Amino acid sequence: MYSQSDKVMLTVDRVTKEFQLNGDASITALSDMSFSVAKNESCVLLGPSGCGKSTMLRLVAGLEEPTRGAIYLHGTEIIGPGPDRGMIFQTYTSFPWLNVQQNVEYGLRLQGMGKAERAERAAHFIDLVDLTRFRHVFPKALSGGMKQRVAIARTLANEPALLLMDEPFGALDAETRWRMQELLLKVIERSNTTVLLVTHDIHEAIFLADRIVFMTRHPGRVLEDISVAFKREVKFLQKEDILTDPEYGRLDRKIMRMMRREAMVNADD
Amino acid sequence: MSEYQESVPSRSRRRRRWFEYKSQIPVSWSIFLGISIWAIFFGLWHIANLRGWAPAIILPAPPEVITALYELIVEKGFLYDIWTSVWRVVVGFAAACAVSAPLGVLMGSFKTVEGFFNPLVSAWRYVPAAALIPLLLMWLGTGELVKISILFLGAVWFLITLIMDHTKAVRAELIETALTLGATRKQVLMTVVLPAVSPDIVTSARQMLAASWTYLVIAEITAQTTGIGAMMMRSRRFIHVDEIMAGILVIGLLGLMFDLLFRLVHRLMFSYLEESE
Ligand SMILES: Nc1ncnc2c1ncn2[C@@H]1O[C@H](COP(=O)(O)OP(=O)(O)OP(=O)(O)O)[C@@H](O)[C@H]1O
Ligand SMILES: [Mg+2]
Numbered sequence: 001m002y003s004q005s006d007k008v009m010l011t012v013d014r015v016t017k018e019f020q021l022n023g024d025a026s027i028t029a030l031s032d033m034s035f036s037v038a039k040n041e042s043c044v045l046l047g048p049s050g051c052g053k054s055t056m057l058r059l060v061a062g063l064e065e066p067t068r069g070a071i072y073l074h075g076t077e078i079i080g081p082g083p084d085r086g087m088i089f090q091t092y093t094s095f096p097w098l099n100v101q102q103n104v105e106y107g108l109r110l111q112g113m114g115k116a117e118r119a120e121r122a123a124h125f126i127d128l129v130d131l132t133r134f135r136h137v138f139p140k141a142l143s144g145g146m147k148q149r150v151a152i153a154r155t156l157a158n159e160p161a162l163l164l165m166d167e168p169f170g171a172l173d174a175e176t177r178w179r180m181q182e183l184l185l186k187v188i189e190r191s192n193t194t195v196l197l198v199t200h201d202i203h204e205a206i207f208l209a210d211r212i213v214f215m216t217r218h219p220g221r222v223l224e225d226i227s228v229a230f231k232r233e234v235k236f237l238q239k240e241d242i243l244t245d246p247e248y249g250r251l252d253r254k255i256m257r258m259m260r261r262e263a264m265v266n267a268d269d
Numbered sequence: 270m271s272e273y274q275e276s277v278p279s280r281s282r283r284r285r286r287w288f289e290y291k292s293q294i295p296v297s298w299s300i301f302l303g304i305s306i307w308a309i310f311f312g313l314w315h316i317a318n319l320r321g322w323a324p325a326i327i328l329p330a331p332p333e334v335i336t337a338l339y340e341l342i343v344e345k346g347f348l349y350d351i352w353t354s355v356w357r358v359v360v361g362f363a364a365a366c367a368v369s370a371p372l373g374v375l376m377g378s379f380k381t382v383e384g385f386f387n388p389l390v391s392a393w394r395y396v397p398a399a400a401l402i403p404l405l406l407m408w409l410g411t412g413e414l415v416k417i418s419i420l421f422l423g424a425v426w427f428l429i430t431l432i433m434d435h436t437k438a439v440r441a442e443l444i445e446t447a448l449t450l451g452a453t454r455k456q457v458l459m460t461v462v463l464p465a466v467s468p469d470i471v472t473s474a475r476q477m478l479a480a481s482w483t484y485l486v487i488a489e490i491t492a493q494t495t496g497i498g499a500m501m502m503r504s505r506r507f508i509h510v511d512e513i514m515a516g517i518l519v520i521g522l523l524g525l526m527f528d529l530l531f532r533l534v535h536r537l538m539f540s541y542l543e544e545s546e
Contacts (some may be wrong), residue, residue, distance in 0.1 A: 061449050074434055083451030091445040097464045097541050107450035112461070138541040151446075 001049045010060065010162060011038040013099045015069035017055055028219040029055040032069070034212050035222050037162070041193040042188060044205040046255070047215030047223075048262045053198040056220070057166050073161065083107060086155035090167040091145040091164060094139035094154075100126065101135040103150050108156040125153040145176040150185070151179050156191055163188075166199040169204070176229070182206055185237055202255050206248060207239055209246055214255065217262045226251070317534050327512040334518060337511035347500060351519060354485060354496040357413070360422030362481045364475075369428035370470055376429065377436020378462055385537055390429050398423035406492060417494070423484035424477050431477070436462060437470035468539040475531035505522040 017030040029052040037043045045053045058064045060071055061079040071078045073085065079089075086107075094103050104122040113121075126135050129149035139147055148168055155163060168184075169177045181204060188195055199205055205212050212226040230247035242248050311331050317323060318330040329337075341347035376383040376390075398419050409415040439462055447461045489498025497516050504512035 019416045061445075063448070065447055081445070081448040083449070085449060087446065087449040089441075089442045089446065091442050093442050094445065095442075095461070095464070095493075096543075097539075099541075106447075110451050110456055122290075140541060154450070 007038045009039045009041075009074060010034050010196065011072040011075075012036065012056070012060070013070050015053070015056075015059060015071060016068045017059060017064065018067045019056060030059075030066075031219040031221055033215075034069075035225065036210075037194060037196055040192060040194055042197065042208055042210045044095050044209035044212045045196065045198045045207045045215060046200065046212050047204070048217045048259060048263075049200060050218050051215045051262075052218065052220030053215065054166050056215075057087070057196065057198050059166050060092050061085050061164050063087075065068070066156070083111075083158050083202070084161045085164055086158055086160035086162075087149045087164040088155055088166070088168045090170045092139070092144065092151070092171075094142070094147050094150045096165050099136050099138050100131055100142070100150055104154045104157050106154060121157055122153075125157045128152045128190065129183065143176075145180055148180060149183070152187065152256065154257070156187065157192065159191075160196065163195045165194045167197065167199055170199075170201075177204070182237060182239060184208065186240070189235075189237075199251070202252060202259070205252055205255070207236070207242055208232070214253070214258055225254070271315070295390065323458065326508060329514065333511045334514045337509070338515035338518065341500070341515055345500075347515075348389040348498045350495055350497050351523075354489065354498070355523065357416050357488075357496065358418060358478075358481055358485050362424060362486070365421050365424040365428055365430060365477075365481075366474055369425050369432055370516040373432025373470075374428045374436050374462060374466060375432040375454040375464070376459075377439075378458060386429075387433075390426055392536050392542060393422075394426040394430060398484050402488070402491050420484045422479055424481050427480070428473060428477050430467070432470055435473065436466050436511060438469075439465045446493040456484060459538055468535065468542060471531065471535050471538065475528060475535070478527055478531065482520060486520065 012033060013033050015030055015033050016028065019027045019029060021027060033052075033056065035043075042098060044190075045056060049055055055064065059066055060078065062078050062101045064091065079083075088092060094100075095106065098106065100118070101122050104126055105118045110116045123132070124134075128131055129152055131146065131149055131153065134142065134146065139150070142150065151168070169180050171179060185208065187193075195208075199208075206228060209228050210231070212228060213222055214224045214226055215221065228251065230245060230251075236242040238246075315331055318325065318328055322328075338347075372382075372386065376386055401422060402415075402419060405415045405418055409418060443461050443465060444457055447457050452460065486498040486501075487497070489496035490502050492499075497520060501513045501516040504510075504516070
């Protein structure tokens with residue numbers, strides 16, 4: 001068991017997830033996986049394709065149930081989805097029948113919050129993701145990056161304890177992607193959120209993470225828990241600044257080798 | 270400055286072609302093409318009549334049909350028949366929608382509801398509503414109820430299946446997003462599934478309405494009393510082919526009107542959707 005200190009927010013305890021296929025066959029997506037995330041930490045799950053990153057995130061969100069083991073948020077077992085764990089998907093999930101402001105207000109409306117308070121809270125988060133000019137626009141008129149910013153604002157407006165993101169910038173072009181990464185850093189900083197993010201982009205992982213949980217190839221387990229310690233002294237808010245740090249290159253090489261090694265195991269069988 | 274502007278190639282250099290995959294055409298073209306097909310249709314018909322390809326008594330010319338329609342309306346109270354038919358379609362079809370929309374959405378959302386109702390719905394879908402007419406005539410007589418029932422039974426099973434399939438196609442990520450934003454199952458149904466599927470419900474209704482007119486006319490022809498179909502059967506006895514054709518014309522026009530109405534409603538209600546048609 002992990003220490004139940006006040007700082008630990010999420011505890012994944014020896015979780016195994018098997019998917020039943022047709023007939024008796026089953027796939028083990030995750031096998032005996034354990035890790036934890038501290039409060040205000042940005043933790044990134046990284047690993048080769050198919051290692052079970054999305055599955056892990058869906059388990060934390062409560063959208064799937066572990067076959068064995070358990071997941072705890074603040075020491076309480078997770079048994080289903082809830083507003084304390086907001087999830088952002090790779091595909092666009094803005095509700096097309098609501099405009100930007102109504103989308104951001106969606107979760108608040110479910111709670112029964114009054115109109116004025118809702119609008120005020122929404123305005124704050126819409127401003128945070130730089131969409132104030134577009135608050136009355138419907139999603140059909142937004143670009144991919146803007147749709148993801150709506151999703152971020154909508155999730156944060158709910159003030160979740162934990163922000164879950166599954167390759168949120170995977171569908172975006174390279175330029176939009178690093179702009180969104182910078183924006184996300186700014187947003188995390190300002191809103192004091194704890195983040196669990198899935199990606200297979202090494203640079204995104206190093207730029208965004210305080211800690212990287214590197215997973216083995218299928219079936220997924222934790223291979224190494226990598227601390228991105230060099231970012232503790234300096235806050236990098238612009239991506240180009242981090243690139244020249246010698247520690248960045250070292251970590252990049254190390255993770256790339258791990259990726260290659262995992263891929264080689266793949267080629268052997 | 271002006272030299273530069275002159276060197277910009279003018280847009281007209283890209284020629285508009287008649288056959289271009291999936292590209293929009295100007296409204297004027299749509300109108301022109303739409304009128305052309307009807308002009309050719311009536312033209313051929315008129316020529317067939319003039320050349321005597323068929324005896325005039327069973328193939329009257331288009332102007333005679335228009336005259337017959339005018340006389341039907343002015344002298345024979347045809348407007349009442351039209352009104353009766355429209356009223357029956359609206360009532361029968363509205364009843365079918367009122368049953369199939371909630372049922373289809375629930376069946377598409379929950380496997381338990383689907384498992385319970387679908388065996389019944391699938392079987393009834395294969396029973397032609399016309400096959401029930403003898404039974405319904407015995408049970409319900411020749412009154413309004415029999416016509417509305419046939420209309421209802423002709424539309425409801427297909428509508429349920431269509432709406433169920435559209436509901437199943439609502440993206441899982443939208444539902445899961447709502448769940449992680451704190452929605453209860455009931456809230457997901459009301460605030461995600463319903464708004465997501467309602468454009469498709471309106472489209473399904475528009476498509477099924479055409480089939481409803483079929484059942485209406487069948488019902489009116491069998492239980493001859495009032496309505497467009499009954500008028501046509503009366504005219505048949507006196508070999509008034511022009512009147513029969515006037516009836517067909519009216520049914521076609523009404524169908525077109527309802528279709529346009531549905532499209533308009535769709536456009537007004539769901540203006541937030543991506544233009545796809
Ligand atoms: N619903 C499901 N039914 C059956 N198998 C599944 C299901 N979801 C995931 N899997 C399997 O679990 C394994 C892990 O899948 P997952 O999507 O979590 O990987 P991933 O690390 O997110 O991959 P990627 O980087 O490509 O997104 C895969 O082998 C996949 O086939
Ligand atoms: Mg994935």
